[in-house]
Structures are given as C-alpha cells and as structure tokens.
Amino acid sequence: MSPDLATSYSLRVTSRSGVSVQSGSTGQPPDVSVSVVQPASFNGNFTVDRTAIDFGDPGPLTFTAPTFPSGLTAVVNDGSGVSQGAITSGGTLPSVAVPAMAATTTELLYTLVINNGATIPDTVSFGLIVKVRPKITSPFAFQSNGTNAATFNPGDDVVLNYAYNGATGGSAKINGVDATPSGPITFANIQASTVYTLTVTNSAGTGVTATVTATVRPKIYSFAVGATQSTATSTVTISIGDTTNLFASFAGSGATGSASGTIACASSCNPTLTSGTSIASGVALGVTGNTNGTLVYTLTVSPSSGTSVTASATIKVVPPANATSLTAGSAIIRTGARTTLTPVFDFGTNPAAPGSATITGSDGSKYVNLTSNTAINVAPSATTTYTLNVFNAAGAQAATVPTTTTTTVAVGSWSVLNTDTGAVENGKRLGVTVTALGGGKMLIAGGVNGTTTLNTARVCDASGACNATKTTMVSARAYHTAVVIDPLAANNGGKILLMGGYTATGPATPTTSAEFYDPTTDSFTDTTVPITKGTVTSARARHIAVLLSDGKTVLVAGGNDGTTDLNTAIMYDAGTNATPSTANISGTMAQARASFTGTLLASGKVLAVGGKAGDLTAELFDPTANTFGSAGSLPTGEDKRSHTAVRITGIDQTNDVLISGGVTGTNTRSSTQVLYDPNAGTFTKLTAAPLGTARSNHAAIALSIDVQLLTPSMIEGRKDFGLAAITVSSINQISASGGTASPPGTYAETYEPN
Known part of the structure; x- marks a missing residue:
C-alpha cells in the first residue's frame, strides 16, 4: 500500500460461520x-563559522543549518561519523570542539544529516x-628588538626568530630561503630596506604568512x-682645465629602492659637474676644473625617512706655474768656494695650493723648498749647470722652458811665492799678508825676500795667475797687518788697511805708518795718520x-818695537772720515805680547791670546769700556806664540774660539788645540783633537761648513810658502807668514768642531 495521506487500517476477520x-x-x-511524511529536504547552506583553523586549534566551531521542513531532524557528524549534536532548521550548533589533530592533518570533514523520521527514513547529507x-x-x-620592525645600518646582519608546526609534508620559506621549524635564521649584509615574509604551507597547499620590515639607514x-x-683620495689638486672624477660608495633605503645620492657645491663650482648632480654608488661622476680655487663637493644620501648623511671631497684647481729666471751670483768661482743661485718663479695668481720649485745641478745636487727671489748658497766642486724646474701643486711643469745657469769652478792650485822664477816675486817672501778681495781674487802684500823687505804687492786669482798692482806699496813692510774696512763704512769702505811691520830685514826697523790699498783703483795710498796716539808712540810689528x-x-795692540815686546794699544778709526783718526784706550794690556792673536767675539769684545813665552794669560778688550781685562788662563803648557785663533761661526756653533798650533815653551812647534768658550769664559784643551801636524806661523780660517782650514806653516830656515784654494771669495781675511819646504797641499788639514 502506498497511501498518500495518513491512513488508519483495520483488520476484519470473518469465519465461515x-x-x-x-x-x-x-x-x-x-x-x-x-x-x-514528506521526504527530507532543505533550503540554504550548511555553514561553519570558521572555514580554516590553525593547526592544533581546539575550537570551538559553530555550525549553522539550512532551513528544512518541520518534522525533519538534523545532526552534525564529524569525519568519523560521530554526532556532534542535533541542529534545528536554520539554527546553530555552537561550541563544537575540534578533535585532536595528527601531524599530517590538513582538513576536518563535517556532515549535516537531515532525517524525515520515517520508519524507512529519507535522509539528506550535506558535507x-x-x-x-x-x-x-x-x-x-x-x-634585535623582538618586534616586526627594526632599523639597521648597511652591512648589518639581520637575525629573525620564529617557530611553526602543522606543515609536515609541506614547506616553509623566508624570502625564498628554506626555513626550519624554528629559528633563528640570519640574513647577512643587508644593504637596502627589506620586507621579510615567512610562508609556511602544508601538504594540502594551505599556507600562512607573516612579515617583518627592516629599514636600512643611509x-x-x-x-x-x-x-x-x-x-x-679625499683631496686632489688639478690644473685648471683638467678633469677628474668623484667616486661615491653608499647604501641605505630610499623612498623606492636604494637611497639616492646628490652632489652639491657652491654656485661658482656647480658648472664643474659635467653630468649633473646625481651620483650612483660605485659610478664615477666627472668634474672639469674650469675655475680656480678650492672646490668642496658635498655628497648627501637621503633615506626614505629619517636623517640624511653627508660627506665631502675637495678639489683644488690651480693655475699654471711660471719659471722666469735663474741667476748665479758668480759665473766663475774658485774650488771650494760658494756662490748664490737666485730663482724667480711663481705658481700662478692666487693658487689654491703652492707648487714646488727645485734646482738640480748636473753634478747630481738638488735644492728644494725654494722661495722666489731668495738666493740659495751652492758650492759646486766642478763646473755645474743648474736647472730651475717649477711645478704647480698638481704636478704640471711650468709652460716656460726650464731655466738654466752654469757656474764654472776654476780649479785652485798651489802658487809658490819664493822660487827664483816664481809668479809673485823672485827669492824669499816671508811675513806677507794675504787678503781676500772678493770675486775670487786676493792681495799678497809686502814680506821679506831674503835680505830685502819688499814694497811690492800682487793680485792673484784661482788659476794661480798673479799680476803686480798698479802702484807699489807706500812703504816696504813685513810682519805687518792687513784689515778690510767694512764696505758699508762712510769712508774707505772696502779698502785694505795695512799697518806697521818691519821696513828692513833687521828686527830694529818697525814702522808706525799705515796705508790703504784700494781694489777699485789697484793702488796704494798713505793714510797720513800713523798708528800712534799721545804717549803711545812706538812703531810695531808682529x-x-x-x-x-x-x-x-x-784695535791695534801689542807687537814688537824692534827691541821690546809691547803692551800698548790704540784705536784707529779708518771709516768715519776720509782721513783716519786715532784714540787712546784706558790703560794697557796686562802682558806685553808679540806674535799673538786677537779675535773678535760675537759680543763685540776682542780676545787676545798668547805672545809671551811662559805666560798662559789671555785678555779681553771691551770696546764699550775701552779697557782690557782678564780672560782667564790657557791650560798648563799652552804658552802659545805664532799660533792661530779662529771664531767658529757655523749655524750649529756657539761662537767658540779655536786656538791651534803655534810654538810653546822654548819655541817648540805644537799640534795642540784649545777651545775658548766665551759664554763660560773658559779654555779647554782638546786632547782628543790635536792637529795632524805640528804647525806655527800658519793660517787658519773659518769655513761656512763649520770646519777650520789650516794652511802649512813656516819654520825659520824654510823658504816655500804656498797659496791654495783657501783663498776663496768668501774669506774675510787670511794672515800668512811663510810656509814649508814641501808642497804645502800635503799638509793642509781641517778641524770639524762637531
């Protein structure tokens, strides 16, 4: 039976009866x-409040049913068919717990079953x-900070922390790099701002992501x-018109991508940037030096946010240098002499940096740190060509041809004064004076030629050539003195004043006369003023x-009057007026002295040493007080006569006086040297620095290299006296009286005070 409506059925049973x-x-x-009843049906959807949950999430879930006719019932079953509870039409089933998940769980299945309640029910399932x-x-x-945003410096390492589960059979990556189930993980050398994304996907393709943002400072x-x-480098120098490049290396985050770099310069030098003001890291930006001066370029790197950073580089643009001239003070000098070189040059107008100027000699010499129009001293040992090379600060040589000058060195030689055919005078010439005239020449005046005291004089040069002066001396003289008057004196400047000496071979013939030699006229004239004053009337020699x-x-002092050594002295003024004048001093020397030395000290005082056998005293003449006073005593045994005393005037010295050789005791030639310290007022014997050869009646001069040159000595009975390269134009005066029998060059020696 298939009734369409609800039907009640009765059973009637009737018997045969x-x-x-x-x-x-x-x-x-x-x-x-x-x-x-009607069949099971619904209208709408079966839904859940969360269609995706995290692995391990226990819930709850809330389900919502579609509408269905009354009389029908519905339940929600899990994936195992276990009911999670009944649900009404259009109603909800809340608080449904999520079952424990296996490591491979990627989804949960739920089914809505609607039942019409018939004995043979009609059901509808909705999953x-x-x-x-x-x-x-x-x-x-x-x-670094436990958050999802941080700021780093370029080059820093970024370390990220994390952990995940529920991805068995799936994958996990951070910006494409495999990530293990837990961190940390390091990303090295960050250079630009970066968003790091962690993506975790299970085997079903379900994934989750998380992000962090790293901002990189510029x-x-x-x-x-x-x-x-x-x-x-940070600073370079180029010549005007030359080109160079700016190089930048930077990192950081810009508004989009990497930070940008821009170059700024004062308005006057922006035109030097040949390709604009933007610069990329690692890419050259050309610069043309089209304006003189110091140009400072500033690089600014701007981040997407925050403070920009800057750095600067400097380009000094300099004009061309100019080499104008190089002039030698003397075109010809003697061996061992000095001359000057005066360079004239410039480094252009208002250069941003000074250039350099050097003078190089063909002998290998080199002179640096030059100043234009300022002379330097040179002492070539052979003829040398000097070249002035001038460079601007960029190293560009002056456009002008290098300027050269040549200094010829006249080789010095010994000139014998006393051979029968000698260039100076026939026969002996002892007790002469040898005086530098400048220009490499010297005056040899007077002396004794065997039995005759001479009134002749010669002017010699470095080649050894000697010529007689235009006039003879006013008086024959030997063992006299010769002094050069300061060229700046009001009168008689540059003239040589010759005074006293013996006029004949006998020792009883000294003179009081004095005369001038004028190098400009090559002639001698009488001063008309004798070397006497008041009661000081003695003639004198030595x-x-x-x-x-x-x-x-x-200062004229001491000497011998022919029979007696003298202690008197006068002042002889040769430069105030055309005609000299004399003046007395207060008192006399404490000791009569002859064949002694007088040395002008840096203080202006005069040191008198020796001149008396057995006497060790020394005296100081004070021009201000106009008197003599004690200077102490020389060491025992140093009663020197016919010695030399030279003030050491090199730049490294303290104006000490070196006293060398001479005779001591009973006229024994000496090789000892004594040093006088004017500051301490003491005499010290230089036991570690004696002369190489005992000498007396020799000559000594101070050279500009802080050494003393001593010429060969004369001993009675010897007849040869030589002139060597010591007679150079830089010597103020050489006093010499005689020589040795052997070639004197063998016996010259120097003393090095250092």
Missing part, C-alpha cells in the same frame, strides 16, 4: 495507523570541510676624488789689528 472480529475492538489488537592551516607558534620578529662608505677609484763690530774702527 459468519462470525467477524475487528482490530481495535475489545479484546482485539489495535488498528494500524500509517502516517505519511563541509574546515581547512587546517600551519601555525606560526612563535612570533616572526627581529631578534651610510656613506667612501666619497673620494681622483682619476680612478683605486687612487681616489802686532794685532782687529776690525771691531762697527766695521770702521781697528
């Missing part, structure tokens, strides 16, 4: 009722899936200038004559 019984009556079974996504169980964050690694990046610091007044 006609007796009937019917269900539902007393004592009989009940009637059978058949209810007719849905809840996806299970991997879970990031520990925050994806920077290790940083300038280098900003330099040069022809190439490998040679670039005395001293010392030009005082005023350059015009000469």
Whole structure:
C-alpha cells in the first residue's frame, strides 16, 4: 500500500460461520495507523563559522543549518561519523570542539544529516570541510628588538626568530630561503630596506604568512676624488682645465629602492659637474676644473625617512706655474768656494695650493723648498749647470722652458811665492799678508825676500795667475797687518788697511805708518795718520789689528818695537772720515805680547791670546769700556806664540774660539788645540783633537761648513810658502807668514768642531 495521506487500517476477520472480529475492538489488537511524511529536504547552506583553523586549534566551531521542513531532524557528524549534536532548521550548533589533530592533518570533514523520521527514513547529507592551516607558534620578529620592525645600518646582519608546526609534508620559506621549524635564521649584509615574509604551507597547499620590515639607514662608505677609484683620495689638486672624477660608495633605503645620492657645491663650482648632480654608488661622476680655487663637493644620501648623511671631497684647481729666471751670483768661482743661485718663479695668481720649485745641478745636487727671489748658497766642486724646474701643486711643469745657469769652478792650485822664477816675486817672501778681495781674487802684500823687505804687492786669482798692482806699496813692510774696512763704512769702505811691520830685514826697523790699498783703483795710498796716539808712540810689528763690530774702527795692540815686546794699544778709526783718526784706550794690556792673536767675539769684545813665552794669560778688550781685562788662563803648557785663533761661526756653533798650533815653551812647534768658550769664559784643551801636524806661523780660517782650514806653516830656515784654494771669495781675511819646504797641499788639514 502506498497511501498518500495518513491512513488508519483495520483488520476484519470473518469465519465461515459468519462470525467477524475487528482490530481495535475489545479484546482485539489495535488498528494500524500509517502516517505519511514528506521526504527530507532543505533550503540554504550548511555553514561553519570558521572555514580554516590553525593547526592544533581546539575550537570551538559553530555550525549553522539550512532551513528544512518541520518534522525533519538534523545532526552534525564529524569525519568519523560521530554526532556532534542535533541542529534545528536554520539554527546553530555552537561550541563544537575540534578533535585532536595528527601531524599530517590538513582538513576536518563535517556532515549535516537531515532525517524525515520515517520508519524507512529519507535522509539528506550535506558535507563541509574546515581547512587546517600551519601555525606560526612563535612570533616572526627581529631578534634585535623582538618586534616586526627594526632599523639597521648597511652591512648589518639581520637575525629573525620564529617557530611553526602543522606543515609536515609541506614547506616553509623566508624570502625564498628554506626555513626550519624554528629559528633563528640570519640574513647577512643587508644593504637596502627589506620586507621579510615567512610562508609556511602544508601538504594540502594551505599556507600562512607573516612579515617583518627592516629599514636600512643611509651610510656613506667612501666619497673620494681622483682619476680612478683605486687612487681616489679625499683631496686632489688639478690644473685648471683638467678633469677628474668623484667616486661615491653608499647604501641605505630610499623612498623606492636604494637611497639616492646628490652632489652639491657652491654656485661658482656647480658648472664643474659635467653630468649633473646625481651620483650612483660605485659610478664615477666627472668634474672639469674650469675655475680656480678650492672646490668642496658635498655628497648627501637621503633615506626614505629619517636623517640624511653627508660627506665631502675637495678639489683644488690651480693655475699654471711660471719659471722666469735663474741667476748665479758668480759665473766663475774658485774650488771650494760658494756662490748664490737666485730663482724667480711663481705658481700662478692666487693658487689654491703652492707648487714646488727645485734646482738640480748636473753634478747630481738638488735644492728644494725654494722661495722666489731668495738666493740659495751652492758650492759646486766642478763646473755645474743648474736647472730651475717649477711645478704647480698638481704636478704640471711650468709652460716656460726650464731655466738654466752654469757656474764654472776654476780649479785652485798651489802658487809658490819664493822660487827664483816664481809668479809673485823672485827669492824669499816671508811675513806677507794675504787678503781676500772678493770675486775670487786676493792681495799678497809686502814680506821679506831674503835680505830685502819688499814694497811690492800682487793680485792673484784661482788659476794661480798673479799680476803686480798698479802702484807699489807706500812703504816696504813685513810682519805687518792687513784689515778690510767694512764696505758699508762712510769712508774707505772696502779698502785694505795695512799697518806697521818691519821696513828692513833687521828686527830694529818697525814702522808706525799705515796705508790703504784700494781694489777699485789697484793702488796704494798713505793714510797720513800713523798708528800712534799721545804717549803711545812706538812703531810695531808682529802686532794685532782687529776690525771691531762697527766695521770702521781697528784695535791695534801689542807687537814688537824692534827691541821690546809691547803692551800698548790704540784705536784707529779708518771709516768715519776720509782721513783716519786715532784714540787712546784706558790703560794697557796686562802682558806685553808679540806674535799673538786677537779675535773678535760675537759680543763685540776682542780676545787676545798668547805672545809671551811662559805666560798662559789671555785678555779681553771691551770696546764699550775701552779697557782690557782678564780672560782667564790657557791650560798648563799652552804658552802659545805664532799660533792661530779662529771664531767658529757655523749655524750649529756657539761662537767658540779655536786656538791651534803655534810654538810653546822654548819655541817648540805644537799640534795642540784649545777651545775658548766665551759664554763660560773658559779654555779647554782638546786632547782628543790635536792637529795632524805640528804647525806655527800658519793660517787658519773659518769655513761656512763649520770646519777650520789650516794652511802649512813656516819654520825659520824654510823658504816655500804656498797659496791654495783657501783663498776663496768668501774669506774675510787670511794672515800668512811663510810656509814649508814641501808642497804645502800635503799638509793642509781641517778641524770639524762637531
């Protein structure tokens, strides 16, 4: 039967006898009722409040049923068919717990079953899936601050922390790099701002992501200038019109991508940037030096946010240098002499940096740190060509041809004064004076030629050539003195004052006369003023004559009057007026002295040493007080006569006086040297520095290299006296009296005070 409506069925049973019984009556079974219900159906969707959950999420879930006719029932079953509870039409089933998940769980299946309740029911099932996504169980964050945003310097290492599960059989990556189930993970040498994304995907393809953002500060690694990046420095110098390059290396984050770099310069030098003001890291930006001066370029690197950073580089643009001239003070000098070289040059107008100027000699010499129009001293040992080379600060040589000058060195030689055919005078010439005239020449005046005291004089040069003066001396003289008057004196400047001496061979013939030699006229004239004053009337020889610091007044002291050594002295003023004048001094020397020395000290005082056998005293003449006073005593045994005394005037010295050789005791030639310290007022014997050869009646001069040159000595009975290269133009005066029998060059020696 298939009733369409609810129907009640009765069973009637009738016997053959006609007796009937019917269900539902007393004592009989009940009637059978058949209810007719509609098929199971619904309208709408079966939904869940979360279609995806994290791995391990316990829920709950809330399900919502579609609408279905009354009389129908519905339940929600899990993937195992276990009912999670009944749900009404259009109603919800809340608080459904999520079952424990296996490591490989990627989804959960739930089914809605609607039942019409018939004995043979009609059901409708509606399934849905809840996806299970991997879970990031520990925050994806920077290790440096534990957050998802941090700022770094270029080059820093970025360390990220994280942990996840639920991705068995799937994958996990951070910006394409495989990530293990837990961190940390390091990304080295960050150079630009970066968003790091952690993507975790299970085997079903369900994934989760997390991001962090690293911002990179701008940083300038280098900003330099040069022809190439490998040679670039913070400052370079170029010539005007030349080109160079700016090189920048920087990193950081800009508004989009890497930070940008821009170059700025004062308005006057922006035109030097040949390709604009933008610069990329690692790319050269050309610069043309089209304006003189110091140009400072500033690189600015700007980040997407925050403070910009800057660096600077400097280009000094300099004009061309000019070499104008190189002039030698003397075109010809003697061996051992000096001359000057005066360079004239410039480094252009207002150069941003000074250039350099050098003078190089063909002899290999080199002179640096030159100043234009300022002379330098040179002492070539052979003829030398000097070249002036001038460069601007960029190293560009002056456009002008290098300027040269040649200094010829006249080789010095010994000239014998006393051979029968000698160039100076036939026969002996002892007790002469030898005086530098400048220009490499010298005056040899007077002396004794065997039995005759001479009134002749010769002017000799470095070649050894000697010529007689235009006039003879006013008086024959030997063992006299010769002093050069300061060229700046009001009168008689540059003249040589010759005084006293013996006029004949006998020792009883000294003179009081004096005369001038004028180098400009090559002639002698009488001063007309004798070397006497008041009660000081003695003629004298073997005395001293010392030009005082005023350059015009000469101290004349001591000597021998023919029979007796003298202790008297006068002042002889040869430079104030055309005609000299004399003046007395207060008192006399404490000791009569002859064949002694007088040395002008830096203080202006005069040191008198020796001149008396057995006497060790020394005296000081003070021009201010106009008197003599004690200077102490020489060491025992140093009663020197016929010695030399030279003030050491080199730049490294303290104006000490070196006293050398002479005779001591009973006229024994000496090789000892004594040093006088004017500051301490003491005499010290130089036991470690004696002369190489004992000498007396020799000559000594102070050279500009802080050494003393001593010429060969004369001993009675010897007849040869030589002139060597000591007679150079830089010598103020040489006093010499005689020589040795052997070639004197063998016996010359020097003393080095250092």
